Amino acid sequence: MKMEMFVKCANRTLLAATAVLALGTGFASAETWRFATKMPADSPEGLVFQYFADRVGEYSEGDLTVQVYPSEQLGKEDAILEQLELGTVNLYAEDAFFLQKWVPEIKWIAPHFLFQSREEWVEFTNSDLVAGWFAKAEDAAGVRALGDPMAVVRGPYRVLISKVPIESYEDIAGIKLRMYPDELAISVWKSLGADLQMLAWTETYQALQTGVAEAVTSPAALVQAMKFYEQAPYITRTNEYWQGLPFMMNAAAFDGLPEKDQAALLKAHEEAGAYSVELMAQNSNEMRAILEDQGVTFTDMPLEPLFEHMADWYRELDAQGELPEGFLDVALAKRAE
Known part of the structure; x- marks a missing residue:
């Protein structure tokens, strides 16, 4: 060393x-x-x-x-x-x-x-x-x-692009989701029941096309450029995290x-x-109207139940000593300001 x-x-x-x-x-x-x-x-x-x-x-x-x-x-x-x-x-x-x-x-x-x-x-x-x-x-x-x-800024917010509609966070269970090598993301989506497929970003379109993946998370601003919607015509805003x-x-x-x-x-x-x-x-702002004209369906999943579910998940991690020291206190303090 x-x-x-x-x-x-x-x-x-x-x-x-x-x-x-x-x-x-x-x-x-x-x-x-x-x-x-x-x-x-x-x-x-x-x-x-x-x-x-x-x-x-x-x-x-x-x-x-x-x-x-x-x-x-x-x-x-x-x-x-x-x-x-x-x-x-x-x-x-x-x-x-x-x-x-x-x-x-x-x-x-x-x-x-x-x-x-x-x-x-x-x-x-x-x-x-x-x-x-x-x-x-x-x-x-x-x-x-x-x-x-x-x-x-990336985003400006996060969406889930999928082959089937996602109308509540319970619908995520069992879906084959493109994932990247990030431990936190893996833990979060596993906790929601997703079937994770580890794929490079540039391999995702083909994976959706062949059925290796059924969904991918993405910043809203990249939806048109990456054309994932051609293979997965349902888009749900998640506000998963800010980037x-x-x-x-x-x-x-x-x-x-x-x-x-x-x-x-x-x-x-x-x-x-x-x-x-x-x-x-x-x-x-322009993306939704353009893609709806091309047959893409936007679904508005209720987010409050999802955030409540994940708040409990963070509290459990903190109680188990798995969060960085002071992390949750700092995060919650910034939310309260």
Whole structure:
């Protein structure tokens, strides 16, 4: 373990030194950052990522270029995380859940069916508890969030896309649900009785088409872009959890940039956050009417019984000592504010 930590620290030091040397030899003007994403370039999130990249080029006066690689072109998540830590990928924008690789507690950053509003959840993510989780990720892997971690909005709310209508949370029992490798999500949906199918996001359409999966959870803003509704024509709003997209970066690469380019990244990120709020709201407002015209059925499942059911689930976990220390107290305090 000590040798592993030494190697990691040495790698980060080498990256920082390389960046400084590049600046000293005049290569800064040719700096290009590789930005890896899962989402298609023409999806709402893909548009936000390109907006960010364009603003960086503008505000750095061409000294820093951000090249966006959509649709997992640089590899699946595990491969990207290795590249991010090593510095061969500079930016990765995705739910903070992936930081569990280095900080197990961060699986609780967007708790399922606990916050009824985004505002309550954002207050929670700004707490000292959550800030400490991000600090641990930087200490462990040399990765750091650019700007406000939750400034870029995903969603703006969650839905369940299914082959059959879901009219109450009891209907979830037995459904073959596409799932991703997140322990909390797995525990939550198992507690609701779903039959989980572990699939990559980019494999989900085919899984719905072939019957390997019967349902998938998704941000509302990605419903049209991913076209899952073509195979699963029922959509139910769940407000499962609220989402932001931290732009996680290699900290050594950022620290090695000139101050003006650091400022360009921060300003571009702030503006991309504002753009995402506008774009996601517009997209979700238009999405329902468009898809209903194509034969998609939207069902309004009563949410209060589901949230009450899950509140009991969280209390049981807390009583068993399975929640991070102070987590439930902080979360409930933010709900009460």
